[in-house]
Amino acid sequence: MDNRTRPVKIAALGMEKRTYSTLQLFFNDHCKDSYVLVEENSADISIIDMDGFQACRMLEEHKKQYPDQPSILISLSHDKAHDAVYIRKPIMLDALSSALLKAKERLQQPVTETPAAEEIVQKPEQQTTDKKPKAAAPLLLNNVTPPPQETVRRAKTGAKRFDQYRYSANFLTEDADLEHIDTRLAANFNPDNPLQAAEFQYQSEQTLQGYFQQAYFTALQKQQNVVLKGVWRPITILYKSKQLRVEKNFRHLYALSGMLFDKSEVSIELLDNDADCEPGLNETVLPAEPFLWKLAMRTSRGRVPMxxxxxxxxxxxxxxxxxxxxxxxxxxxxxxxxxxxxxxxxxxxxxxxxxxxxxxxxxxxxxxxxxxxxxxxxxxxxxxxxxxxxxxxxxxxxxxxxxxxxxx
Amino acid sequence: MTNYKIIFTGPVGAGKTTAISSISDRPPVSTDKVASDMTRDMKKTTTVACDYGTVRLNDDDCLHLYGTPGQQRFDFMWDILVSGGIGLVLLLDNTRPDPFQDMTFFLGQFQDFIDQTQVAVGVTQMDRKSSPCIDDYHSHLNKQGLTIPVFDVDARKRHDVSLLIKALLFSLDPGLLENND
Known part of the structure; x- marks a missing residue:
């Protein structure tokens, strides 16, 4: 196979199993055979999670063993060391794509040239120069069982918007639990500093949390069942029992917590209370409060609504x-x-x-x-x-x- | 040895004996007798004096857990039991005809004690009857100007009873360190 067409081999090091699987999904479904995950010893490029236990040691050993292999380091902090490409968590998909391209460029450079450490800056207004691989929202949507045709169309539209606004997909930290919140980041927090304040605030209205919240309280207020539609499978809120009817594989919804959705992508519809509320074959019923609590907690990741x-x-x-x-x-x-x-x-x-x-x-x-x-x-x-x-x-x-x- | 005590109260069948068993270091001393009044329709035995369990804190200190008898005719014991207590756990049975009335009654009976300490409410049997829900209890309490912990509790589960007691302790002193959570 021609070098230009063969997939770049990537080793993902120090990652949790689920994060690894997410990355695998991303490469398989959205990078069109451009990248493939392999073992460390056969990789062209490595992606290393620097927030793991003994990550520094692992990096040192990796560098010793594979000195010429370009690395992409992901971390909550932004210490720059080594001749690596850095991405600060939470990861934005376009930043990851850019990082992969940078690493790819380094791969093609002569070995004698030692490139400097470089951080891929993730700003909301950042313009990407990277077209391939197409990094967009649907990565997380792949966890969803195939939706009806109309929803697929919506998802694609949503992906464009997503790309356009450079929303944080946050996917590499989707499985992160509470311990992964770096509490040092707010150590010198000054609420009077607008820049610092903005760093710890987020647009809750445009997240799944915000839309669900709106739908839930609409249902309670109107005493009517409500369905929340978006790029996810419909979520039905049953006001009387304060429960929600949702697809069995509902956990992927938590993974959507890092994304922003435009109003036009989401709808909240009142339902006839006499309509059948029994869950379908692939559906389950959950208590609404714990669901919203967890969704908000995951969306927050140590921040507060704007x-x-x-x-x-x-x-x-x-x-x-x-x-x-x-x-x-x-x-x-x-x-x-x-x-x-x-x-x-x-x-x-x-x-x-x-x-x-x-x-x-x-x-x-x-x-x-x-x-x-x-x-x-x-x-x-x-x-x-x-x-x-x-x-x-x-x-x-x-x-x-x-x-x-x-x-x- | 210095002794401290937490009181568990609530109507018949709310799970006071079970809750004490869940966290006591040793099988609690129970004064259950075969029920001879209307209680027998609800359960075979009932507590006629009190339940008693212990949690050893260290070499010098011990926490005593006292469960009050559920029937009102034993209410003369309640004052005796609460004397020197550090807080109250009120357990309510969600399957009873009017659990709000039970809540109001017990909060009223122990008001002086609660004013000096704190209370945490555990609602049991919610798996058997989900209505009223926890939110409904809060609505009732808010009308009385009370913001107290109310949790859905399975008295057999140590986790649930522990959380209720933790909420009671933090209500008494939010400055407590949570190094053990």
Whole structure:
């Protein structure tokens, strides 16, 4: 096979199994045989996740063994070292495509030339020069069982828009759990700095979370079942039981949490309440609250919806049902504090001595379900200005009890 | 040795004995007797004095778990049991005809104690009867100006009972460190 037509062999190192599979899907379905995943020893290029355990050591060893092999490093931080191409998480598809092209160029360079480290900057307005492979939204849509023809058409339109606006597909971190949030990023966060503030905010209205939220509360308010349509298979919200009817393979929906969808791609339709609510053969029924909670948590990834006031006091309207949802880090403490005394996001992190992003994540999940709200009454404002809660006289004993509850 | 106690209360059949069993270090001392009143329609035995379990905290400290008898005719014991308690766990049975009435009743009975400490509410039997839902409980509580933890709880599951107690502890002191979560 001609070198120009043979697929470039890529080794994916230090990645979780599911991330690896996602990358495989991307190459198989969207790069039209341009790239193929192989073992490290037969690869032309390597993609290395630098946030994994012992990633630095792995990189050193890899460089020793394959000094001429171009590498693409992906990481939450942006330390530049080595003659590698860097992409900062969350990954944007066009950035990944550009990185692959850069690495490919390096592959064709003479070995004597040592290229410098280079970061692929991911900005919303960034213009891509890369046309092939076509990197667009449908990567995540491949997890969906084949949708009807009309939906396919919509998905393709959505992909163009997606490409046009350079939305963050976030796909390489789709399986990342809470531990992957780099809490150091907000260590010196200043809410008065608009640039920093923007970095920790996102357009929730245009995410699946935002649309689902809108559909869910429409159903509750109108006391009518609602169907949410988009590039995903229809999600039916059953207002009476506060459940949703969704395809069995619903987990891929969480993977869509990093994407933005234009309004024209999504529809919320009221349904006749007498219509059949029984799940179809490939469908299942889920409780809506835990679904929205998790979706918001995944979408947040340590950020808050746009226009969130970082310094206004927040109060708890109702406790989340923690036995049936994911307990985000420090969620119980934050809930208890806000129930006792309205507190701003900034002060919450400071009073409880916890990472700001954990406060942001809890806030985003809680606000998506209206469990929290800005403290606006006079009484709230008074309590919000009081000093932080006092240490309980039995704190030491409580600490022992918490330890026992965990250990047994 | 210093002793501390948490009180479990709620109507007959709400799962107080089971919840204490779920987290006690040793099989709880139970004073269940064969039910002779209308309770026998709900379960074979019922607690007539109290349930008692323990959680050893360290060499010097022990937490005592007390379950109150469910029937109102034993309410004279409630004041005795709560004396010196650090908090209240209220368990409600969702299959009862009016669980909101139960909630209002027990919150009223223990109001003085709750004012001095905190309360966490566990709703049991939701797998058998899903309505009213947790949101409905909150609506009732919000009308009374209360924002307290209310969780769907399976009293047999240690995870659920533990979370309820954790919520109680953090309500008492949000500044507690969560290094054990």
């Amino acid at each position: 226009d969130t006031n970082f310094t206004a006091p927040i109060k708890l309207i109702r406790w989340p049902n923690f036995t049936r949802i994911i307990v985000t880090p420090h969620a119980l403490r934050i809930a208890a504090l806000w129930a006792k005394q309205p507190t701003s996001l900034m002060n919450t992190a400071s009073y409880l001595a916890i990472p700001l992003q954990h406060v942001f994540m809890f806030y985003t999940a809680a606000v998506s379900l209206n469990f929290v709200a800005p403290a606006i009454t006079e009484k709230d404002q008074t309590t919000a200005t009081t000093p932080p809660v006092k240490r309980h006289r039995y704190r030491k004993i409580f600490q022992h009890l918490l330890a026992r509850l965990r250990n047994n």
